[in-house]
Amino acid sequence: MKMITAIIKPFKLDEVREALTEAGIDGMTVSEVKGYGRQKGHTEIYRGAEYAVNFLPKIKIEIAVTADMVDKVVDAIIGTAKTGQIGDGKVFVSNIESTIRIRTEEKDAEAL
Amino acid sequence: MKMITAIIKPFKLDEVREALTEAGIDGMTVSEVKGYGRQKGHTEIYRGAEYAVNFLPKIKIEIAVTADMVDKVVDAIIGTAKTGQIGDGKVFVSNIESTIRIRTEEKDAEAL
Amino acid sequence: MKMITAIIKPFKLDEVREALTEAGIDGMTVSEVKGYGRQKGHTEIYRGAEYAVNFLPKIKIEIAVTADMVDKVVDAIIGTAKTGQIGDGKVFVSNIESTIRIRTEEKDAEAL
Amino acid sequence: MLDKITKKYAYGGAALLASAAVVLVASTETSFAADTATETKYVLNTLLFLIGGFLVMWMAAGFAMLEAGMVRSKNVSMQCTKNIALYAVAGLMFWLVGYNVMYDGVAANGGWFGSFTPKSIPEPAKDAGDYAAASDWFFQMVFCATTASIVSGTVAERVKLWPFLIFVAVLTGILYPITGAWKWGAGWLQDMKFQDFAGSTLVHSVGGWAALTGAIIIGARHGKYGPNGEVRAIPGSNMTLVTLGTFILWLGWFGFNGGSQLAMGSLADASSVSKIFMNTNLAAAAGVMSAMILNQLLYGKVDLTFALNGALAGLVAITAEPLTPSPLAAIAIGSVGGLMVVFFVPLIDNLKIDDVVGAIPVHLLAGIWGTMAVPLTNSDASFVTQAIGVGAVAAFTIVTSSLVWLILKYTVGLRPTQEEEIMGLDQAEIGLEAYPEFQK
Amino acid sequence: MLDKITKKYAYGGAALLASAAVVLVASTETSFAADTATETKYVLNTLLFLIGGFLVMWMAAGFAMLEAGMVRSKNVSMQCTKNIALYAVAGLMFWLVGYNVMYDGVAANGGWFGSFTPKSIPEPAKDAGDYAAASDWFFQMVFCATTASIVSGTVAERVKLWPFLIFVAVLTGILYPITGAWKWGAGWLQDMKFQDFAGSTLVHSVGGWAALTGAIIIGARHGKYGPNGEVRAIPGSNMTLVTLGTFILWLGWFGFNGGSQLAMGSLADASSVSKIFMNTNLAAAAGVMSAMILNQLLYGKVDLTFALNGALAGLVAITAEPLTPSPLAAIAIGSVGGLMVVFFVPLIDNLKIDDVVGAIPVHLLAGIWGTMAVPLTNSDASFVTQAIGVGAVAAFTIVTSSLVWLILKYTVGLRPTQEEEIMGLDQAEIGLEAYPEFQK
Amino acid sequence: MLDKITKKYAYGGAALLASAAVVLVASTETSFAADTATETKYVLNTLLFLIGGFLVMWMAAGFAMLEAGMVRSKNVSMQCTKNIALYAVAGLMFWLVGYNVMYDGVAANGGWFGSFTPKSIPEPAKDAGDYAAASDWFFQMVFCATTASIVSGTVAERVKLWPFLIFVAVLTGILYPITGAWKWGAGWLQDMKFQDFAGSTLVHSVGGWAALTGAIIIGARHGKYGPNGEVRAIPGSNMTLVTLGTFILWLGWFGFNGGSQLAMGSLADASSVSKIFMNTNLAAAAGVMSAMILNQLLYGKVDLTFALNGALAGLVAITAEPLTPSPLAAIAIGSVGGLMVVFFVPLIDNLKIDDVVGAIPVHLLAGIWGTMAVPLTNSDASFVTQAIGVGAVAAFTIVTSSLVWLILKYTVGLRPTQEEEIMGLDQAEIGLEAYPEFQK
Numbered sequence A, B, C: 001m002k003m004i005t006a007i008i009k010p011f012k013l014d015e016v017r018e019a020l021t022e023a024g025i026d027g028m029t030v031s032e033v034k035g036y037g038r039q040k041g042h043t044e045i046y047r048g049a050e051y052a053v054n055f056l057p058k059i060k061i062e063i064a065v066t067a068d069m070v071d072k073v074v075d076a077i078i079g080t081a082k083t084g085q086i087g088d089g090k091v092f093v094s095n096i097e098s099t100i101r102i103r104t105e106e107k108d109a110e111a112l
Numbered sequence D, E, F: 001m002l003d004k005i006t007k008k009y010a011y012g013g014a015a016l017l018a019s020a021a022v023v024l025v026a027s028t029e030t031s032f033a034a035d036t037a038t039e040t041k042y043v044l045n046t047l048l049f050l051i052g053g054f055l056v057m058w059m060a061a062g063f064a065m066l067e068a069g070m071v072r073s074k075n076v077s078m079q080c081t082k083n084i085a086l087y088a089v090a091g092l093m094f095w096l097v098g099y100n101v102m103y104d105g106v107a108a109n110g111g112w113f114g115s116f117t118p119k120s121i122p123e124p125a126k127d128a129g130d131y132a133a134a135s136d137w138f139f140q141m142v143f144c145a146t147t148a149s150i151v152s153g154t155v156a157e158r159v160k161l162w163p164f165l166i167f168v169a170v171l172t173g174i175l176y177p178i179t180g181a182w183k184w185g186a187g188w189l190q191d192m193k194f195q196d197f198a199g200s201t202l203v204h205s206v207g208g209w210a211a212l213t214g215a216i217i218i219g220a221r222h223g224k225y226g227p228n229g230e231v232r233a234i235p236g237s238n239m240t241l242v243t244l245g246t247f248i249l250w251l252g253w254f255g256f257n258g259g260s261q262l263a264m265g266s267l268a269d270a271s272s273v274s275k276i277f278m279n280t281n282l283a284a285a286a287g288v289m290s291a292m293i294l295n296q297l298l299y300g301k302v303d304l305t306f307a308l309n310g311a312l313a314g315l316v317a318i319t320a321e322p323l324t325p326s327p328l329a330a331i332a333i334g335s336v337g338g339l340m341v342v343f344f345v346p347l348i349d350n351l352k353i354d355d356v357v358g359a360i361p362v363h364l365l366a367g368i369w370g371t372m373a374v375p376l377t378n379s380d381a382s383f384v385t386q387a388i389g390v391g392a393v394a395a396f397t398i399v400t401s402s403l404v405w406l407i408l409k410y411t412v413g414l415r416p417t418q419e420e421e422i423m424g425l426d427q428a429e430i431g432l433e434a435y436p437e438f439q440k
């Protein structure tokens, strides 16, 4: 099993989610994160003093999938999350050794 | 070393934490996430317009453990987080290559 | 490629970020988490009733790097995040199988 | 009203009698001037009702904010809904029957209650009396609404919307007006010379008893008490709202107590209203400080919610008699209110009575204290009569409000399901999170 | 003012005429008493303007809070900036030209508008008339500011700061005063006996039309309507602020309607103000309940924002005539306002008119309803005249405000870029998040 | 009070003198009418104090909200605690000694201070004078509390609760009353004809100096200035609270300035109060706009907190003389206040003086500006005397408040530990997060 972790721009979430469900994905876990990267933050002036906003709001999506689904899922993400502008984000793929569904104690592929 | 990542229902957090400490776990990291899965969200009506709440609040718990502890920990989680109702969540186990305790620079098992 | 995950004390974030950029790191993803560990929470009294604050605010930093950078990055984190006091946090290193930059579809080292 | 009106002349004392005498003597020659003076008095009395009334109306917002801050964010939209709705229900019911039950022909019914009819208002040009009838209605209505606001805080986070509003309708249309009639409607408690200037008993204790019976009959919030009976703290979601609400209530209280002088057309009345403002403020300030100091001594730190409750307890305590105490006495009366908060909030909690905002110590207990303290500064009052008044109002309100809560419980049901309670009433009944964007 | 002043004597009726007669008869002998009485009246009338005025000023805060709660948190700082600035702009413009356009020499210009000059204020000691000139200015100014507040809510989250403020300057300096002159400036609508006591049409509909044209010309918020035209809900970020704002507005409305009696120096006036308070409160309460009940019936639950909008719609509806209705009639008028909210909010949404706070149903439609309902209780009004007034004000405001919006659109531009809109106006134009610490 | 009372007759001018003459002439025959008129005046004067007083009391809530919004969320409960407590402390101290130090027998002590005794209040029926004694106490007390509120904002986020409250007790019981006595207590500054209508110097600068000495002696917040001395912005946690607080203060200021006319029983007084309302509003509006425009020109965008501070600076600036300026002069005076905010906030920041809310530019600097501007419109004032007043109050307040801060620093200590400051005072001293549920 693989874990696909995508960092995307927040306003793309709904589109990506729809693409993923179309790609046959039934579940995912999402969280709000702050990103630092080539897309630089911005400088604000508060009461005359400058301050840097270094971290930009991003969304992290984690999707556990069977190995055969990885390409399809990555494509779905890239297909929808890409705007072509700096800061679109990354996709990371890593390995999961086992997966359990808490409710049924099903394992691995059946747990998804 | 293994990383155990559990997605659970928020109101179960305290119970799970207690079970984990009883199982001999000294540390964990928790975050608030939103989940999408078989447990469907709900439709709300705001000022006469429907809108879908697709993501439901979940809690993610991350626990780094030595390999021998994995089963015990997974059992503790399943034992307490299970309500038998859809949406109880998942447990993912993956590998960690190394662990360091920042304070002492101890490594791996000693870092936990 | 490796994923370095560090849990640190919140007020150390800016320092760590600066050390990382000095170490040549261009990107990272940050999130707010709550930690449970040897550093115990505290007991508060609200309207005469005690309650335990078990989880303490921490920051999680995730940095994807090429394998050769791992030590340098870990050192930079430890060098700045360490206060020597309990609760300084952990660093976890795990493996990433692939990385893609959404904007350009570049892969792996080029995607960072 | 009769009683309070009578009272006002009593306070006016010598000066007023003297000028009244002049009126009679001078009346043949200066009838125009006398008329003008009478008209001016009418206007000024009416103005007191209107200003006092809008200040007390504003207290409805104070309760709403305080309660919205004391509940968890998953119940905030519901708490706001209840508060705007209860003010609306009180305003309608007190017109439909409440006012007349309280004031219309109470003597004819043996001093127990008036008539179950809507309040009608004369045409402006024909409005006789010492003040405009509508201004009096307005002023009395906002008192009635206050009573309902007290209840909503205590039973927050675990009662369904519509059953709660039915309770409010009965409370504001019938229960509050009946005990009100006994005293302010010139009923039997008035005949006994029971003293309750602005309603420590008639408003605050009535609200407090209705809240207490509700808290017991509805039961505690899920998770408030552990399996072994241990008390679990459930911190409120927003302390600035609690602070804002308390400041609003403090401000409104100047209308509550000051307006209860019921007249402002003479030197003596205006002076009385002023003394009431001063005493009201001193009692509240003393309540804050006594609560904070005791809190620091007992717990080694200051709990903001105790300081804020202390202000309110000081205010409730002085409400039964804000006029006769000296400044020092006002400080003493308010201080005791503040101390009561720090003592009784945990005590009530330990009795497994789940009072989300502390309304029982603040409104009920400090209200009883304030009522019993009247004889200390007002020689017209006696401890026995005060005790009879407190007891009679308690008995009536406990019995009747329990009955209403129980009927609701066993018919439409009071509580949401446990699942709904856990998910929060906002999602269960309102379909609208109060802070949908902020991660919780 | 002329008209309203006239009206006030009419309401005073018999009592006032009688006492006026006495004044004439008694004048040679009791001239001092008469002067005192006149001076007291002057003071009391002035006081009504000042109290009414500060209550309506407070409504500016109510709109600010309500709107800050109805927008997404990324636009909250901007919404607060617009609200404090619009109140400032209105206050300056209504001195610079607004007041005199509305009240100064309207008859000389055929009843269409007054003079384009700043308002000057006499020295206190030489202030003639029935009330202080400055108190009248203050009271009229806050009405003007209210009109602008209505607009800011509807067009929230998608209009640039300075262009919006330019619109406000024109609205408060010229547009509002012109239609105001027709009636309250004793212009042609006044001659026709058009009735609008406190401004259901002159304030609320004017604001509503300006908001509607703005919403159409600026267009909907990005993402409000789907690619297939489906309506997408965009929940407001903070329901306690919306609740607080509504309570503030309700409180302020006592000044809005009560102060519009324009006099408080006589029994009849004070009684009228009181009746207005009562009717205002009943209509608002009825608006809450009718909106909640219809909401429950249609949707199976209660939407807090509908309950709050219901209060406001009840208030707007009673504003055209808060004095003549009986309590029951006030309840009926307010109820219809509440029902309109539940019907028209979704309808307007479906017409792809993006009204962030519901100002169009609340202020425009309930304002029309209130104005057309006047003849039901006030025999001085006729449906035809009311319709002419509503229509004339509509025509003028639609045309002129569209023109201003369009000129701004094609010169400085009204909308931020889509990118800026998505990132939020706080970041794009204010550089300051409203809640920088809270994760969203 | 003596002085202000004197002043009020001066303002009353011709009209009042004339009617006073009539009183004397007519007194044998129309003594009743004269008495009635006197009584009515007494009531109206008292009413002005009560209304003005409750509006200024409400400013305590305004400061609380503004400050709660300008601090980081980890210090919000503490800031709320300080604000409710300082209002309580001021209320008690101003009764215990403050009032009499300021007003009782100042001449007997060479015009420097009065007597260190509690304020006692006559029985209502025996209350002589032009207004109720208690209403005057109430009105003066809320001014005193305002002074303390100014301090709490500047030194927020880094001073321990109880030491801060001890400072407040000394400030409100002794320091503020002493400089107050010099002018309003008919002391030596009054003899010199120093002019400060509602307290640009006596209230706002006193608060500002006490805040400034505090900021310097306590030092800046941890992290406010970088290791190389660079200024670091620390954004406030909640901009709607800052906006709400500012609107509350604006509303309260009508009581602050309007009530300082100290009388409302005559045409001239009522007219004066009205003119004050108008000028106060114009100055505040001008402050908003001048701050916004300068802000836009200098920084290319509008900072909401500058716009809000601009309103307050406009208000402070007009406070020294809200009556004599023409509308245009009021606009000019307020505008300069607004400009000062945009100039001086960064400047003070660069001097490493950490003023969390901007109270030093707003209250101290705009207060000095307002005081020095009095001679521009009031021929009774001279620049030299104004400068002497400003300087004397500055010298006294700087020295004495520094002394108090220093004594506290070297005895009980003023600052929490750095660790406590980093974790936030809410956790360190209050044990209660303001927003416990929201992730930060």
Ligand SMILES: Nc1ncnc2c1ncn2[C@@H]1O[C@H](COP(=O)(O)OP(=O)(O)O)[C@@H](O)[C@H]1O
Residues within 6 Å of the ligand: A007, A034, A035, A036, A037, A038, A039, A040, A056, A058, A085, A086, A087, A088, A089, A090, C026, C027, C028, C029, C030, C062, C063, C064, C065, C101, C102, C103, C112
């Ligand atoms: N090395 C990294 N490790 C973890 N997250 C990263 C890394 N580099 C970038 N990110 C995440 O991806 C986001 C986008 O990266 P950025 O460099 O700004 O743009 P792009 O992906 O278009 O090159 C960042 O905001 C951050 O959240």
Ligand SMILES: Nc1ncnc2c1ncn2[C@@H]1O[C@H](COP(=O)(O)OP(=O)(O)O)[C@@H](O)[C@H]1O
Residues within 6 Å of the ligand: A026, A027, A028, A029, A030, A062, A063, A064, A065, A101, A102, A103, A112, B007, B034, B035, B036, B037, B038, B039, B040, B056, B058, B085, B086, B087, B088, B089, B090
């Ligand atoms: N493939 C997946 N990858 C990551 N997280 C998932 C995945 N499937 C489910 N989840 C998480 O688990 C939660 C529960 O899953 P769900 O399918 O609703 O119920 P159940 O676990 O009972 O089958 C989801 O809300 C989501 O957070």
Ligand SMILES: Nc1ncnc2c1ncn2[C@@H]1O[C@H](COP(=O)(O)OP(=O)(O)O)[C@@H](O)[C@H]1O
Residues within 6 Å of the ligand: B026, B027, B028, B029, B030, B062, B063, B064, B065, B101, B102, B103, B112, C007, C034, C035, C036, C037, C038, C039, C040, C056, C058, C085, C086, C087, C088, C089, C090
């Ligand atoms: N086994 C673990 N798995 C995941 N996170 C952990 C684990 N142990 C500790 N942590 C995280 O590290 C933080 C610091 O750990 P703690 O034991 O308190 O101090 P220290 O790292 O100094 O020993 C915790 O708050 C928690 O977030």
